[in-house]
Amino acid sequence: MGREHFLDKDAIIDRQGNIGFVFTNQNPPGYVFGYTKYIYTGRGLWRGYERVLKYYGVHNLIDSPQKFSVEPCYGVEFPVISLSQVRKRLYPEEGFRKILSNERKVDLAPLFSLLDKIPNIRLGITGSYLVGIEHANSDVDMVIYGCKDAYDFLSTFQGGSPDKEWVAETVRNYSLEIEEVKSLYDVRTRGIYRGMKYSFLFVDDKPHPYCRDVCFPVREVTIQGEIQGDCRSLFYPAVAELYSRDYYEIVSWEGIYSMALFKGGLARVRGLEMNCSGRRVILVGDRRVKGSIRIL
Incomplete structure (x- = not known):
């Protein structure tokens, strides 16, 4: 029996036969945050399928053929897969x-x-x-x-x-x-x-409620400080704490930084500062500010 809710890394086959993957546990009604990775052409290396997302990274995802939706709680675009287009779910x-x-x-x-x-x-x-x-x-x-x-x-x-x-x-x-x-x-x-x-x-083995925060952009920032991570840093998006002169929460949509956030230590973080229901969040992996995390 499959789960009722979607989790990160679940696979979706849509009505056209395209193959996509969910990338978060926090999904709104009517669709999931997910991206198309393979389409069938008969010529692809993957048993006739070809990759439309050839390389990972937010900048590559944005440039690949995806359906995007502007999310009102976050004020940014996410790739989405409509539930009405789902033919099969794979766990x-x-x-x-x-x-x-x-x-x-x-x-x-x-x-x-x-x-x-x-x-x-x-x-x-x-x-x-x-x-x-x-x-x-x-x-x-x-x-x-x-x-x-x-x-x-x-x-x-x-x-x-x-x-x-x-x-x-x-x-x-x-x-x-x-x-x-x-x-x-x-x-x-x-x-x-x-x-x-x-x-x-x-x-994460638990679904998350959709739209628990409302966020709006403040400015691009580069901040040096001490990162403290835990198991939330391993999940996607990765979450960690940054202690500088002020306290920030880091949210990274770039998977290459997850283990660095988990291990913690002195680092320089560049990203988009967001105000999320009063919390100061540095977003890494945004369309406007790509961002980076450099371990020092």
Whole structure:
């Protein structure tokens, strides 16, 4: 049985056969915040599907063919998928169960070996393996649910070999210095094990109420201070606290900064300051101000 509510990393197949993914637990009535990633052309590497979102990052998402909606509570545009267009929902937990039970007939011996190195936690699988369009070199994207399991995983798993291609791609994609990207990289959440590229993604296991804050932009800011993160930094969007001369909340829609926010420490944060129901929030990953987090 599927869940009643949508969570981050759930997959959607629409009435045209396009494949998309939900990216937050906070979804309004009538549609979800989600993006289209694959469309079927018959020529694509993913069993005839091609990627329309070729690279991650807010700036790439904005430039890809998506349906956007202006959200009145936040005053910004989000990519959305209308519920009336949903033909099928796929859940990471169910997808992982089918692989474990061999219903999918997928040979993932390296994954099963990798799972022996992590604690007994709630897991799912997302990306191309969830929707059944993976190819021989597809990454295996695993999902970990909830704070406790996230902490147990990070305190136990040591990781495989570094994924140097991810570092190089991130340098090009975000126009960052290589040492800056290396400071953001953590082999526990992305790496290579027995020739298999893996990633571990974290999802809050609870839905969030829509529009609990009303936000409006104030100004672009660059602030240096001490970041304190917790498990909320691992979820999407990542949330952490910044202590400078004033107190701020950081909300990052750029996934590359999640582990840096979780680990915390001295950093320089650039983004769009927002007033959210009286709270001072620095938004990283906005259309108007791209933003960045540099560990010092």
